[in-house]
Amino acid sequence: MADTGAPGGETLLFLTDEQLRKGIEAMFFAYRGFTADPDRILDQHDYGRAHHRAIHFINREPGLTVTTLISVLGVTKQSLNRVLRTLIDDGLVESRVGRRDKRERHLYLTEKGAVLERELSEAQRVRMRAAYRAAGPQAVAGFRQVLEAMMDPAMRRHYQMLKDGA
Template sequence: MADSSTQGGETLLFLTDEQLRKGIEAMFFAYRGFTADPDRILDKHGYGRAHHRAIHFINREPGLTVTTLLSVLGVTKQSLNRVLRTLIDDGLVESRVGRKDKRARHLHLTPTGEALERELSGAQRERMRGAYRTAGPQAVAGFRQVLEAMMDPEMRRHYQMLKDDS
């Protein structure tokens, strides 16, 4: 039997196009807010969101290979190489040769990179912490379920691997 739970009088299984449009717009505006603080910090350093994403995942998994980062970010090799070259040249990231496979490049944040990552993620954690407190634990769990359900299968696998590490 289908779940016919309602929220605010709206049946969740039978959303109208208007209700979906409101959700899409809420996601756009929330994303703008979520990225606004890091964007200001990145701009001061001459970096963009691609640099932020690379720094985030390198911090999340020190020693991450370039190949894995390519897969996680879903960008071209050329695009990632430009970002990594800047981060390495600016002393934020180190690329180390693999011990087992000399062809593999393992990425690590330097202390300067770690400081920038803390500043960037700190701003986002504060925004999320406030939103989560306002919404409450059930809404937080539901929000995460919605986000996971929206992920493409390949991205969900990456997310699950990261989630399982914590």
């Protein structure tokens, strides 16, 4: 498919179906790379991607409640619970009863949990760093802009909230 013939061909070239398709495929292939390194580590520990995600956000926002984590991850409580249960039983995550509201459970990584978190995130950062370095600062800015625009509003809110520090 060639240019749509829309006015300003050059500047709108990036909106052709062909360009969009390339973006779609880039997302698909890149996401595979994105998860590949942590996946290998998780395998060794008998954990899955779901554990990684929980660990990531508990580390990011220590003391967050179960409800918040459910909302960030976009899964059901039953689904999260299964994962959380093993992490707590294995001593990677601690669940503390809320002080103000005793119904709430606040989640924290234990030292053991923090160790795994660092291992996972460092592996992921290595690849990210290489990609950033290869592409350069301008590209990185664009990368983030497009990704942000691609998020659902609810997800963008979570992202923004985490964005500028806890």
